[in-house]
Amino acid sequence: MSAAVAPFPPFHEGNIKNWFLQMEAIFTVRRITDQKxxxxxxxxxxxxxxxxxxxDFLEAVPEVEPYARLKEAILRRMGRTEESLIRELFSNLTCDGRTxxxxxxxxxxxxxxxxxxxSILKSLWLDRLPTTITxxxxxxxxxxxxxxxxxxxxxxFSQLDNQTMPVHSAEATRDxxxxxxxxxxxxxxxxxxxxxxxxxxxxxxxSRRRFRSRPRSSSRNKDATPTMCYYHRRFGSAAHHCTKPCSYTAVAGKQNCQRVKATNPAGKAFSPKLSRLFYVTDTRNNLRFLVDTGAEREKEIEIYSMIKREKKRLKYTA
Structure with a gap:
């Protein structure tokens, strides 16, 4: 058959891409180059x-490259995706005795x-393997x-094949x-x-990580040490002041942190109702100190020493 009368193949909807390849091969044989x-x-x-x-292409034929644009439209509208074509290619494929x-x-x-x-080929291949292997x-x-x-x-597969017996064998259950x-x-x-x-x-x-020992917590030592105020921690038994909470008495045992006591001019225990004057008496030296309560100056407490006055009184008495 001469090239001039080579027939065109019928349209192959199952594989449109290959059909166009056949058409273009015949165009080459017939030396057809014109797009129209x-x-x-x-x-x-x-x-x-x-x-x-x-x-739409038949009603208005494109002026530029009509064949190329028609081919593109047919492939886009009627063609299948590559994955769908390949899945169809392997649709009836099984192991069938193959490894x-x-x-x-x-x-x-x-x-x-x-x-x-x-990834797609791996998925298609695994789908066709026995369930035990997958x-x-x-x-x-x-x-x-x-x-x-x-x-x-x-x-x-090799190990399973050595162990597997025929499906209808009486020994299948036993194995x-x-x-x-x-x-x-x-x-x-x-x-x-x-x-x-x-x-x-x-x-x-x-890994660059290194295990580090945790620093030992000092919480036990802190809990074991009674809480003392700043003055007793700093001066011990010589402290003249004490702020609460303070556990100095509990720690010191028989020592008593109360070296001074408050009295009024009569020497009695201090009571705001008896007098507005506030004295602090040093029980060790038996000296009294007048404290200015300062109603107008609540933020300041001034202590006036009466040591000189006591010395003068003792001198004249002698």
Whole structure:
């Protein structure tokens, strides 16, 4: 058949992209380069359903590159996504006696020149493996490459194949416990392998953290030491002042921190009702000190010593 009469293939809705490749190959053989001529040949073989989808292009044919724009519109409106096409390509694919790695290689061969993300291919491949194998592989890291998963799946498949009996065999029930034990052993081995890989990664990049001993709390010492005021902590038994709370008496035992006492002019215990004068008597030296309560100066307390007056009185008395 001569190139001049090479027929155009019927529209292939299942794979529109490949159909256009066939059309363009025939255009090359027939040496058709004009965009409007290509446009006309494509429209001539389109089925009615596709014509309805691109009727806007037929009513107003683009002036610039009509064939290229029609092709783009058909692929966009009627074409399927790459993932859907590939899933359809593998829809009826099963292991069918293949090992997991053989199945993976077969799937890659069916892809041909098409590209696919490893994550999508891994998902499609795992969907077609026996459930027992996928359950064991699930314990491995998500970052494990698909080729490493295939090697591990082959080892699991080999051990399971040695343990598995025909489905209708009378010995299947008897060997069920043995098969479960094998699966548990495989899961444990995969888990140990994963932990070993993680530990190797940590040994290469050791953590910079260092354990530091916690400083010993001094709360026990603080609780064990009675609370004393500033004056008794500073001066001990020589302190002339005491602020509450103060446990100096409890700590000192028999010592009494009250060296001074308040009296009125008559020497009796101080009472605001008897006198407005406030004396402080040193019980050790028997000296009295007058304290100016200062009603107008509440913030100041001035102590006037009567030592000189007492000395003069004692001198004249002598």
């Amino acid at each position: 001529t290509k446009f006309g040949h494509v429209v001539a073989v389109l089925p009615p359903a596709i014509v309805d989808e691109v009727s 997991p790695s053989q199945l993976l290689r077969y799937m890659k061969s069916r892809l041909g020149k098409n590209t696919m993300a490893d 359950q064991i592989l699930a314990s491995m890291s998500e970052n494990t490459s698909i080729d490493q998963l295939a090697d591990a799946a082959d080892r699991i 069920h416990s043995s098969l479960e034990k094998t699966v548990e052993d495989l899961q444990r081995q995969v888990k140990d392998l994963t932990l070993a890989l993680k530990s190797q990664g940590r040994s290469r990049f050791p």
